[in-house]
Amino acid sequence: MRRKGFALPLIIFFIVVLVILGFVIVKSNILFTSEYSPFYLNIETGNLPQSSLQDQSKTDETANWKTYNDSHLNFQVKYPKDWFIQPALDENSVTILTNYAMPFTGGESNPVADKGKYKVDFAVSTKDKNTSLESYVQDPARLTPDEKLKSKASIFIDGHKAFYIESENQSGDVNASVYVEKEPGTVFIISAGLDYVGFKPTFDQVLETFKFL
Numbered sequence: 001m002r003r004k005g006f007a008l009p010l011i012i013f014f015i016v017v018l019v020i021l022g023f024v025i026v027k028s029n030i031l032f033t034s035e036y037s038p039f040y041l042n043i044e045t046g047n048l049p050q051s052s053l054q055d056q057s058k059t060d061e062t063a064n065w066k067t068y069n070d071s072h073l074n075f076q077v078k079y080p081k082d083w084f085i086q087p088a089l090d091e092n093s094v095t096i097l098t099n100y101a102m103p104f105t106g107g108e109s110n111p112v113a114d115k116g117k118y119k120v121d122f123a124v125s126t127k128d129k130n131t132s133l134e135s136y137v138q139d140p141a142r143l144t145p146d147e148k149l150k151s152k153a154s155i156f157i158d159g160h161k162a163f164y165i166e167s168e169n170q171s172g173d174v175n176a177s178v179y180v181e182k183e184p185g186t187v188f189i190i191s192a193g194l195d196y197v198g199f200k201p202t203f204d205q206v207l208e209t210f211k212f213l
Contacts, residue, residue, distance in 0.1 A: 062205055069213065070095050073124055075188070078209035080202065088122070095122040097206070100194070118199040120206060121191040129185040136187065137163045137179045146170045157190075158211050176203065182212055 065078040072088045072095075079085070079097050086096040097120040127136045136142075142165070143149065150166040155178070162180040169175075177191040190210065192203045 062209055065209070068097075070122065073122055073188075074213045075122065076209075076211045076213055077122070077206060079120075079206060083118075091124060093123075096120070097122070098194075116198065117194045118196075118202065119192070119194045120203060121189070121193070123189050123191075125187045125189055126185055127181075127187055133161065133163060133179060133181045133187070137165055142177075143167055144169070147175075150174060155207075157188075157207060160212075176200070178207060188212075 062078050064081060066081050066083075067076065067078050068085050069076045070088060072091050072093070077097070080099070083097060083099045086098070088095040098118060100117045100119060127133075137152070138149075146169045147167045148169075150168040151164075152166075153164040155162050155164050157178065157180045160180050160182055162178055164176065164178050166174055166176045175191065175193050175196050177189055180188040180190070182188055190207065192199070196203065
C-alpha cells in the first residue's frame with residue numbers, strides 16, 4: 001500500500017512537468033515564428049522579415065550625383081548631374097549651383113517664371129566674434145524690407161551647429177538660408193532661391209552632402 005501511495009503523487013508530478021514543458025515549447029514556437037514578434041526569424045530563409053530591412057535597403061539618391069570641390073570657399077558638395085556650377089572667382093564672391101541656364105544673371109523674383117528653376121548660393125561672410133550665431137541670424141539686416149521670418153530651426157552641417165532660416169516676402173515667395181559658423185567670426189551661408197518650395201527636398205539633400213575642406 002505504501003508503494004501505491006508513493007507512485008500516485010509521482011505520476012501526477014511527471015504529468016504536471018510534461019504539461020509545463022509542452023506549454024513552454026508552444027510559447028517559444030509562437031515567439032520565434034510570429035511575424036509580430038521582435039525575435040521573429042523566417043525559418044525557411046533564415047532571414048529577418050523584410051520590414052526589418054527596409055531602413056537598410058533605402059537607396060542613396062545622391063549616389064550618382066556629381067561632386068564639386070570649391071578651392072576659394074573651401075567646401076565640397078554633391079549636386080544632381082544635370083545641374084550646373086558657376087564657381088566663385090575668389091573668396092569674396094559667390095558660388096552658384098543651379099538647374100537654370102548658365103551663366104546665371106539673376107533678376108527680379110517671378111513665381112510663375114521661376115517655377116521649376118532652382119538655385120543654391122554658397123558664400124562666406126564675417127561677424128563680430130562676440131556675437132552669437134543665433135543673434136547674427138536674427139538681425140533684421142538679414143532680411144530685405146519686404147521679408148519676414150517664417151521659420152527657424154537649429155541643425156548641424158558637417159558637424160557644425162547651424163541655423164536653417166525660412167523667410168517669406170509680401171508676394172508669398174519663400175526662400176531659405178542656412179548659416180554655419182565654422183570658426184569664430186566667419187559665417188558660411190548657403191541660400192536657396194527661385195522655386196525653393198518646389199525643390200526643398202533636393203536642397204536638404206544638398207545640405208546633407210556638404211563638407212568643409
